Amino acid sequence: MKETTWQLRLAQTVAAAWLIGTATTQTPWRTLDKARDKDFFQNVLPNWRFFAPDPARHDFRVLFRCRLDDGTETPWAALKVSSGRKLIQSIWFPERRESKALTDTAIQIHSVLGSPGFEDSPSYKLLRGRVARAVRESEHGNRCVDLQFLLAKDGGYDFAEAPEYVFVSRLEPYEPAGSAYVGV
Amino acid sequence: MLHPKLSSVSRRIFEGPKIARDTALNNMERVSAVTxxxxxxxxxxxxxxxxxxxxxxxxxxxxxxxYANKYLLKxxxxxxxxRVTEAMLLSRAAAAAWIVSPFGQNRSRFAANALLASSAVAMNPRFHHGTDGSDQASIVCQTGAxxxxxxxxxxxATDTALWAVGLQTxxxxxxxxxxxxxGETWRNAQALPxxxxxxxxxxxPTWELTTKYPTLTKAITFGVLTIEGAFPLVYLGGGRLFKLLSASTVAMHxxxxxxxxLGRFVFAFGAMHPAVAYTVQKKKGVSYDRNDDxxxxxxxxxxxxxxxxxxxxARARAIVERGHGDESFLETSRGARLAYRWRQASGAPERVFVLESGAMAAPESWDWVAECLSAHGSVITYHRAGYGRSEPSPDRGPYRLSTAIDDLVDLCEWVGAGREVILVGHSLGGYLVLKAASQTNANIGGVALIDPSHPDQYRVSPEQRRGALGLRNHVRETAQVVRWGGGLLTKRPDVYDELSPESRRHTDAYLKSAKVWEHAIEEWDDMFRAFDDPRNSRLSSLNCAxxxxxxxxSIQALEQQQIMHEDLAGLGATGKHxxxxxxxxxSIVIDPAIASQVAASIIAMLCHEQDGGSS
Structure with missing residues (x-):
């Protein structure tokens, strides 16, 4: 069989385009990520800029409270998304997905914070939905009328640094049943 | 001279790897499948x-x-x-286990490789949040396999695949x-803590160690930067550095x-090393028949x-140099040559609107405002000297905003001969029109400030100052990228998406000009200098609206913004905020719907003045 066929040349060209396309989107300046914007699935062009140029130095925290049916307000409670570190997590760490997802969502919220219609953004809705679920799972699930949440960031184990508040939500009506997704 | 034992160890460390083609591919796909x-x-x-x-x-x-097409969205x-998500994840786990196992012939392994790579891509929207670099690295390996x-x-073909993965690594x-x-925090060794x-x-415990032993932290930090940054050197000298750098990076993972x-990274990146080991070998090694196409x-x-x-x-430069083809030019008293466009309204009042853009903004950003205003007078848009087709004086010294103000005064007096001039400025342009209005002899009928800069803004708000400095750094970096021909890779800011296709074409070309970005830095620097000078806080009152x-x-982001804008409105004989x-x-100037509101407010101000209104 002939070693180099047109099919192989095509495969080489596609792989080279993939490599070059990846390389063009790896600068520290996101304004050059033009090719990445065209990556519909968002993972065809890998992003190799791990913890660079400057890594995040904060943990995002979500606090929430409820206005109950008798008009009283519950104290602020923290949304739990990650637990402490154990050795097993070096190879098995399903909880990491949610803490990473919270960080991703919080970064998106940061980018649209203060824009008109901010409360209609997917990232805001996701956080609102996550808080509503936490309320459902709490002792106040049956009595909550409205909920409110705030996003803050802190220095993690470094208690010397005061937490910084990112935003406080408006009062949101609480839906006890959630909005169950009916799949296709 | 090295001890024979040391010499032997050294030779072993610095000798290139030896790995056969099929072994490299099998190891790569197996370890990656674990991820x-x-x-x-x-x-x-x-x-x-x-x-x-x-x-x-x-x-x-x-x-x-x-925004996806309906079939893709479906x-x-x-x-x-x-149920489908669960089934796909189960299939992925089964396919990965199959690859890890010693069973299966080429065809079934191909099916498993293809399933893992394609499903990881297809499912990424489903897992929009929470994925990481290990997922991406494992896609690279399975695609190669x-x-x-x-x-x-x-x-x-196997050589092509191993080369593709090796170079990606x-x-x-x-x-x-x-x-x-x-990143500054990596350079000053603060990133790790x-x-x-x-x-x-x-x-x-690791954080406590990093704070207790800063010298060790610095050594680890620079060690990480060195082994990562130097990794491509494995391709020199038949892979003499491969063992050292491969072992160092695996230890790092x-x-x-x-x-x-982040345990998945060990397998995701460890899987890529066999491909590197195979492709760094000298051609005369075990893989003498390697295809290096x-x-x-x-x-x-x-x-x-x-x-x-x-x-x-070159194309972008030609578009900028050609302009729209309808520009006029004015030599100013400061020696600049301003290119301006004049929208002449037939039957409109003897009035001219002069629109002044913000720092770096393309004059096309005024398109919608200009269109709305053109029914009420002529409209002038132009590039300040240094941007687009407008050239500064050849013998000018360091850039000063005052020169731009003098140029604007000249432009107003030139186009405003026998007419009423309405100055409209956006952002930094707002500050410039206020200054020009107080200096010109033209008949200024009103000044409209669109989300303008205030000379006190950086003293009032350290956050705004930080943001502006960050933006300046971004502009400086982009200037370098554009200068070296990276304009093709730059994204046009989304804000310009609202413009007409023709204006977008000009804006794209304008933003690919390094001159524009470099001039913006000069303008920015002098703006900081001017705004840091408290004497500039005192703006002159005007005899017009x-x-x-x-x-x-802007108001939501900064509490004091409203006070500063009210302060600017108060400079007029009549003022409105x-x-x-x-x-x-x-969007206040570029969005068509909002721009029409802005134009309507400007016209309402003029009507109010004609009716003899007061503040």
């Missing part, structure tokens, strides 16, 4: 992330993909069905290292797994990209 297996099982173990109230609730995340909907097996493990480490070098102090990615809980194809691709960038740069329109988000609902700093 896919763990990843799939982890996602199966955390279904609440995908359900209602989870960060991957498809009902919400679907909005990110709403396919994503199918994948997002909880699928390529080789798709061609029946034909040597040339070198790129991955190099990027990770060199982009870190661009910063990461380690977080609960999400850090580790309390293991350390990260322990301290940061792929690097040549990449080199041709890079050369093509460089050529395309040069052509694009002043309208100040604030963007809603309004907040434009639903607007931000850019």
């Amino acid at each position: 896919h297996l763990i990843s799939s099982l982890e996602l199966l173990a955390a279904p609440e992330l995908q359900s209602d109230g989870g960060f991957n609730d498809w009902q919400v995340n679907r909005e990110h993909y709403a 396919a994503l909907d199918v994948i997002a069905n909880p 699928a390529l080789a097996r798709g061609f029946g493990m034909r040597p040339s 070198a790129l991955a480490y190099a990027v990770s290292g060199w982009v870190k070098v661009c 910063n990461i380690m102090r977080t609960v999400d990615y850090g580790h309390k 293991v350390g990260i797994a322990k301290a940061m809980g 792929f690097p040549k194809v990449v080199a041709i691709g890079v050369a093509t990209l460089v050529l395309a960038s040069a052509v694009d740069k 002043v309208l100040c329109l604030s963007a809603e988000t 309004e907040i434009v609902p639903g607007s931000n700093h850019w």
Whole structure:
């Protein structure tokens, strides 16, 4: 069989385009990520800029409270998304997905914070939905009328640094049943 | 002279790797499959992330993909069905286990490779939040393996696949290292303590060690930068540095797994090393028949990209130099040559609107405002000297905003001969028109400030100052990129999407000019200098109406913004301040619907003046 066929040349060209396309989107300046914007699935062009140029130095925290049916307000409670570190997590760490997802969502919220219609953004809705679920799972699930949440960031184990508040939500009506997704 | 034993160890460390083609491919796909297996099982173990109230609730995340064509969106909907998602994850876990196992012939392994690579891509929208670099690295390996097996493990195809993965690996480490070098916290060795102090990615005992032993922390930090940044050197000298750098990076991944809980990275990146080991070998080694066409194809691709960038740069320069073809020119008293466009309105009043843009903004950003205003007078848009076709005086000294103000005064007096002039300025342009209005002899009938800069803004708000400095750095970096022909890779800011196709074409070309970015830095620097001088806080009162329109988000972002804008409106004989609902700093001029509101407010100000109104 002939070693180099047109099919192989095509495969080489596609792989080279993939490599070059990846390389063009790896600068520290996101304004050059033009090719990445065209990556519909968002993972065809890998992003190799791990913890660079400057890594995040904060943990995002979500606090929430409820206005109950008798008009009283519950104290602020923290949304739990990650637990402490154990050795097993070096190879098995399903909880990491949610803490990473919270960080991703919080970064998106940061980018649209203060824009008109901010409360209609997917990232805001996701956080609102996550808080509503936490309320459902709490002792106040049956009595909550409205909920409110705030996003803050802190220095993690470094208690010397005061937490910084990112935003406080408006009062949101609480839906006890959630909005169950009916799949296709 | 080295001790014989040491010499032997040294020789072993610095001798190139020896690995056969099939061994490299098998090791790569097997180790990578471990990442896919763990990843799939982890996602199966955390279904609440995908359900209602989870960060991957498809009902919400679907909005990110709403622009997709209906068939693609339908396919994503199918994948997002909880039962389908679960079935796909189970299939992925089974395929990964199959690859890890010693069973299976080429065809079944190809099917498993293809399934893992394609499903990881297809499911990414479903797992919009929470994926990481290990997922991406494992896609690279399985795609490479699928390529080789798709061609029946034909040597040339397998070599192509291993080259593709090997070069991606070198790129991955190099990027990770060199982009870190661009970060201040890596350079000053604060990055490691910063990461380690977080609960999400850090580790309390490690954080305490990094703060207790700063010298050791510095050594580890620079060690990480060195082994990552230097990784591509494995391709020199037949892979003499491969063992050293491969072992160092694997040790780094293991350390990260322990301290940061990122264990999947060990397998995801460890899987890439066999491909590197195979491709760094000298051709005269075990793989004397290795097909090295792929690097040549990449080199041709890079050369093509460089050529395309040069052509694009020349094309952009030609568009800027040609302009719209309807520009007029004015030699100013300061020796500048201003290119301006004049929209002459037939039957409109003897009035001319002079529109002054913000720093770096293309005059086309005024298109919608200008169109609305043109029914009420002539409209002038222009580039300040240094931007677009407008040239500064050849013998000018350091750039000063005062020169731009003098040029604007000259322009007003030139185009305003026998007419009433209405000055309209956006952002920095707002400050410039206020200054010009107080200096010109033209008949100024009114001043409209659109989300203007205030000379006190950086003293009032350190946050705004930080933001502006950050933006300045971004402009400086982009200037360098554009100068070296990277304009082809730059994104046009989304704000310009609202313009007409013709204006977008001009704006694209304008933003690909390094001159524009470099001039913006000069302008920015003098703006900081001017605004830091308290004497500039005292702006002169004007004998005409002043309208100040604030963007809603500017007011929301900074409490004092409203006070500063009211202060500017108060400079007029009659002054009015309004907040434009639903607007931000850019949409207030560029968005067609908002721009028409802005124009209506300007016209209302003029009508109010004609009616003899007061503030």
